[in-house]
Amino acid sequence: MPKRFMTSIAAWMFIFIPGRAAMVKAASLLMPRGKEVSVHLTLGRPGIRISPDFSGLSFEMKDVLPGRDGRHLFSVRNKPVITLFRTLGIGCLRVGGNTADLADVPLPATADIRSLFNFARAAHVHVIYTLRLRGPLHPRRAARTAAYIMHRFADLLTGFALGNEPNLYDRRFSVYQRIWRTYESAVIKASPAARFTGPGSTGSGRWAVDFLHAFGTDRHVCMLTQHTYVGGSAWKVKTPAAGRGFLLSSAIDKQYRRFNRDFGRLAMQHHIPFRMEETNSYYNGGAANVSDTFASALWGLDYMWWWAAHGARGLNFHTGNWVAAGPHLTRCRYAAFWTTRQGLNVHPLGYAMEAFNQAGHGRYIPIHIAAAFHKYLRVYGALAHDGSIFVTLINRSHGNNVRDARVTLSAPHQWMGAREMMLIAPDSSVAAKTGITLGGAAFKPDGTWSGRWSRLPLTASHQLAPVRVPAAAAIILELNPAPGRVAAQRLTRPAP
Numbered sequence: 166m167p168k169r170f171m172t173s174i175a176a177w178m179f180i181f182i183p184g185r186a187a188m189v190k191a192a193s194l195l196m197p198r199g200k201e202v203s204v205h206l207t208l209g210r211p212g213i214r215i216s217p218d219f220s221g222l223s224f225e226m227k228d229v230l231p232g233r234d235g236r237h238l239f240s241v242r243n244k245p246v247i248t249l250f251r252t253l254g255i256g257c258l259r260v261g262g263n264t265a266d267l268a269d270v271p272l273p274a275t276a277d278i279r280s281l282f283n284f285a286r287a288a289h290v291h292v293i294y295t296l297r298l299r300g301p302l303h304p305r306r307a308a309r310t311a312a313y314i315m316h317r318f319a320d321l322l323t324g325f326a327l328g329n330e331p332n333l334y335d336r337r338f339s340v341y342q343r344i345w346r347t348y349e350s351a352v353i354k355a356s357p358a359a360r361f362t363g364p365g366s367t368g369s370g371r372w373a374v375d376f377l378h379a380f381g382t383d384r385h386v387c388m389l390t391q392h393t394y395v396g397g398s399a400w401k402v403k404t405p406a407a408g409r410g411f412l413l414s415s416a417i418d419k420q421y422r423r424f425n426r427d428f429g430r431l432a433m434q435h436h437i438p439f440r441m442e443e444t445n446s447y448y449n450g451g452a453a454n455v456s457d458t459f460a461s462a463l464w465g466l467d468y469m470w471w472w473a474a475h476g477a478r479g480l481n482f483h484t485g486n487w488v489a490a491g492p493h494l495t496r497c498r499y500a501a502f503w504t505t506r507q508g509l510n511v512h513p514l515g516y517a518m519e520a521f522n523q524a525g526h527g528r529y530i531p532i533h534i535a536a537a538f539h540k541y542l543r544v545y546g547a548l549a550h551d552g553s554i555f556v557t558l559i560n561r562s563h564g565n566n567v568r569d570a571r572v573t574l575s576a577p578h579q580w581m582g583a584r585e586m587m588l589i590a591p592d593s594s595v596a597a598k599t600g601i602t603l604g605g606a607a608f609k610p611d612g613t614w615s616g617r618w619s620r621l622p623l624t625a626s627h628q629l630a631p632v633r634v635p636a637a638a639a640i641i642l643e644l645n646p647a648p649g650r651v652a653a654q655r656l657t658r659p660a661p
Contacts, residue, residue, distance in 0.1 A: 209530060209531040209532065209533070210530075210531075211527075211528040211529070211530050211548040212528060212529055212530075212531065213473070213474065213475075213476050213528065213529045214527070214528050214529075215473050215525050215526060215527060215528065215529055215547065216256075216438075216477075216478050216479055217256055217526075218256025218257045218290075218291060218323075218478070218479055219256065219469070219473060219477075219478070219479035219480070219521075219525060220253060220254050220255050220256055220257070220469070220479065220480070220518055220521060220522060220525075221255060221256060221257030221258065221259060221440075221479050221480060221481035221482070222250075222255055222257075222258055222259070222481055222482055222483075222484050222501060223258075223259040223260075223261065223262070223442065223443045223444075223481035223482065223483040223484065224238075224258070224259070224260050224261075224262065224483075224484065224485050225260075225261075225262035225263070225264040225265075225485055225487070225488055225489055226260050226261055226262060226264045226265035226270065226273065226295060227262075227264040227270055227487075227489075227494075228260070228485055229260050229273045229277050229278070229280075229281050230270075230271060230273060230277055231277070237277065237280040237281075237284075238504065239258075239280055239281045239284035239285075240280050240283075240284055241280075241283050241284055241287045243284065244611070244612075245504075245508055245509050245610065245611045245612040246284075246288075246504070246509065246612065247284065247287050247288045247612070248611060248612035248613060249502060249509055249511070249515075249608070249612035250288035250289070250290060251288060251289060252519065252522075252608075252612060252613065252614050253501075253515065253518045253519055253522055254518075254519075254521075254522035255288065255290055255518075256289075256290055256291065256479065257290060257291055257292075257293065257323060257440075257479055257481055258285055258288070258290045258291070258292050258293070258481075259292070259293040259295075259326075259442050259443065259481045260281065260292065260293070260294060260295060261293070261294075261295030261326055261329045261365065261442075261443065262295075262329060262443070262483065262488060262489050263329060263330075263489035263490075263491065263492065264489050264494075265295040265296075265297060265328070265329045266295075266297055266298060266299035266300070266328055266329050266334075267299075267489070267492060268299075268300050272297060272306075272310075275313055278310070278313065278314060279317070282314070282317065282318040282321050285318075285321045286318075286321060290321075291321055291322065291323045292318075292321055292322055292323060293323045293324055293325075293326055293362055293390075293442060293481075294314060294322065294324075294325055294326070295325075295326040295327075295328070295329055295365070296310060296311065296325055296326065296327055296328070296348065296352075297328070298327050298328025298329075298331060298344065298348065299328060299329075299331070299334055302344065302347065302348075304347050304348045304350075304351035304352075305351060307327075307348055307351060307352060308351040308352045308354065308355040308356075309355070311325055311352045311355060311356050311359055312352075312355040312356045315356040315358065315359055316356075319358065322360065323360070323362065323387070323388070324360040324361050324362040324387045324388060325352065325359060325360065325361050325362070326361070326362050326363060326365045326390065326442065327345055327348050327349070327361065327363060327365075328365065329365060330365060330366055330367045330392060331364060331365070331366060331372075332364070332366040332367065332368060332372045333367065338372055338375045338376075338379075341364070341372075342375075342379050345363070345364075345380070349361060349383075349385065353385060359385060360385055360386075360387040361380075361383075361385050361386050361387065362386070362387060362388040362389075362390045362440070362442065363376050363380065363386065363389070363390060364376040364390070364391075365390050365391070365392060365442055365443070366391060366392065367391070367392040367393065367394075367443075369424075369427055370391055370424060370427035370428035371427070373389055373390075373391045373427075373428050373431075373432075373439075374427065374428070374431055376389065377389055377431060377432065377435055377437065381435050381437060386437075387438070388437070388438045388439065388440055388478065389428075389432045389437050389438070389439040389440070390439070390440050390441075390442035391424075391428050391439070391440075391441060391442065392441070392442060392443040392444065393424055393441055393444050394444065394445055394446065394447055394448035395417060395420050395421070395444075395446065395468070396408065396411055396412065396417075396446050396447040396452070396455075397447065397448070398447065398448055398449055399447035399448065399449045399450060399451050399452040399453075399455075399456070399498070400449055402447060402452040402455060405452070405453070405454035405455050405458075405596070406564075406596075408447070408452045408454075408455035408456075408460075409454075409455050409458060409460035409563075409595050409596065410564070412446060412455070412460050412461065412463075412464035413460055413463060413464060413561040413563060413595065414540075414561075415540035417464075418471075421468075421471055421472075421475075425475050429472075429475055429476065429477060433476050438478040439476075439477060439478060440477060440478040440479050440480070440481070441472065441477065441479075441480045441481065442481050443481055443483045444480055444481065444482060444483065445482050445483050445484075445499040445514075446461055446464060446465075446499050447499065448490070449490040449491075449495065450488050450490050450495035450496060450497055450498055450499070451497060451498030451499030451500075452498060453498050454596065455498075456498040456499035456514075457498045457499070457500075457512055457513065457598055458513060458595060458596050458597060458598055459513050459590035459594065459595050459596070459597045459598070459601055459637070460513075460563075460595040460596070461499065461512075461513050461514050461517070462513035462514060462516050462517040462520075462588065462590075462601065462639075463517070463559055463561055463588075463595065463637065463638075463639060464517075465482070465513075465514045465517035465518065466517040466520050466521055466557070466559055466588070466639055467543050467559050467561070468480070469517070469518070469521045469525065470521065470525070470543070470545040470557060470559075473525060473529055473545075474529050474531065474545065482499075482501055482514060482518070483497075483499070484497060484499070484500045484501045484502065484514075485497050485500060486500070486503050486504060499514065500512050500514070501514045501515040501518060502515050502608075505610075507610055508609075508610025508611055508612075509608070509610050509611070509612050510610070511607075511608035511612075512598075513590075513597075513598070513601055515608065516588060516601050516602075516603050516608075517588070519603055519608075519614060519616075520557070520586075520588045520603055520639060520641060521557075523555075523586060523641055524545075524547055524555035524556075524557050524641045524643075525547060525555075526547060526549050526550065526555075527547050527548045527549040527550050528547065528548045529545070529546070529547055530545075530546030530547055530548055530554070531546070532544045532545065532546050532556075540561075541560060541561050541562040541566065541568065542558065542559070542560055542561070542562075542570055542634075543558070543559040543561065544556065544557070544558050544559075545557045552646065553643055553644065553645055554642075554643075554644040554645075554646070555641060555642065555643055555644075556574075556641070556642040556644070557639065557640075557641050557642075558570070558572060558632075558634045558639065558640050558641075558642070559639040560634045560635065560636055560637065560638055560639065561637070562636045562637065563593070563595045563636060563637040564595075567593070567636040567637070568636055569633060569634065569635050569636055570633070570634040570635075571631050571632070571633050571634075572631065572632045572633075572634055573629070573631045573632075574628070574629045574632075574642075574644075579626070579627035579628070579646075579647055580623055580627050580628065580629055580644055580645060580646060580647075581627075581645045581646065581647050581648070582620070582623075582644075582645040583620070583621040583623060583629050583642065583643065583644050583645065584618035584619060584620055584621060584642070584643045585618065585619050585621050585632060585640055585641065585642050585643075586603065586604040586616065586617075586618050586619070586640070586641045586643075587602075587603070587604070587605075587619075587635075587638060587639070587640050587641075588601075588602075588603045588638060588639040588640070588641075589601070589602060589635065589637075589638040589639075590637065590638075593635055593636050593637040593638060594637070595637050602616070603616045604616025604617050604618065604619075605617060605619075618643065621642070629642075629644065
């Protein structure tokens with residue numbers, strides 16, 4: 166957690182009573198087979214604003230084309246998917262993937278593009294649209310596509326991406342830079358207001374750094390983007406248990422920090438938004454019995470919060486029924502949902518996205534965990550626009566390290582109300598694929614979800630009673646302070 170966000174005194178009262186010194190602590194009593202361990206939490210100052218379009222999904226360009234039945238996935242007639250997008254709070258839809266640059270995949274026609282953007286309007290999302298870059302150069306063709314989109318749907322466009330992971334086929338950035346300028350010039354000539362994201366590369370983030378140096382001052386560049394799959398290749402996962410264990414281990418945090426050092430920090434220093442335009446657990450379609458299990462839900466929720474805390478504009482989880490692994494399509498194991506003849510099948514990752522949607526609004530509140538159990542317990546906070554405080558607790562302990570947590574919050578003021586919502590799997594199994602619930606409910610095939618908050622008891626002094634966080638589960642707390650404490654501290658709702 167960044168040190169600049171940490172405070173010991175005056176942290177909590179910054180939110181409610183400016184000028185007074187106070188500190189909030191939370192004690193967590195952990196019960197591994199009768200042994201109790203105490204965990205203390207310190208809340209810092211509300212800082213980074215969480216982007217309204219933080220939650221995103223990424224699809225193959227092939228999904229923009231009609232299916233075998235002649236129907237479009239992205240269509241105003243596809244009510245279940247529209248409903249699910251709205252329910253999950255999806256703000257950004259990226260279309261690209263390997264099929265954006267494969268010569269044997271047809272380019273979307275104007276009817277396909279029109280269906281995509283009409284869907285986006287109905288689902289209340291903005292689009293990152295990938296223009297084909299690999300192979301023979303066709304800047305005029307790209308310009309015609311861009312001009313059509315800008316003329317009809319400019320208000321729904323985040324930006325154009327030029328190519329998908331170009332570092333895999335144009336390994337010299339200098340070559341890519343010349344080609345990129347050629348395409349940009351053609352598109353801008355046809356559509357002077359066009360916006361671009363880039364470079365959409367994969368790997369260490371080196372190309373993102375070069376892109377920033379080359380195009381960071383270009384007024385048409387609106388966002389720095391990168392692709393990353395934190396677990397590496399699904400084909401190298403030795404066993405499902407090992408794959409799930411890595412997603413829930415403290416070792417994965419090192420991956421985040423290294424990638425942020427090479428990519429995120431530089432973008433923030435140059436004051437340009439950055440986004441993981443395509444990301445998920447393991448590439449090549451995800452690891453079976455890993456990326457499609459409850460472990461991916463706990464990982465995904467933690468992953469979203471980690472990047473929100475570090476200033477990312479958002480994440481687009483790559484998804485779909487099928488995704489490209491190199492030039493070939495493979496069944497998508499890391500999908501947020503599948504479409505079936507019976508309706509939608511929402512996977513564990515989709516539940517993580519909904520859990521984030523319930524609490525990830527307003528400004529991020531950093532929370533420091535001063536205890537050894539921090540490698541299992543992850544805690545994130547947010548100050549919502551209406552003054553409510555949301556705290557997300559993720560207990561990653563599982564297997565031989567199962568520990569429940571008993572969390573107690575103390576504050577120098579009274580709560581007017583408190584609620585909780587739990588994300589859990591049957592028998593607290595991180596290997597579970599079905600039976601997962603959030604707020605006591607599962608998603609239905611029509612894309613709806615009816616989860617509910619449970620009211621939490623308060624003590625006689627209007628403090629929060631102890632809250633139990635089971636192993637291999639997550640809990641969201643909503644805390645409502647006395648109105649007089651928050652009225653002057655409410656945030657201005659950010660523009661979309």
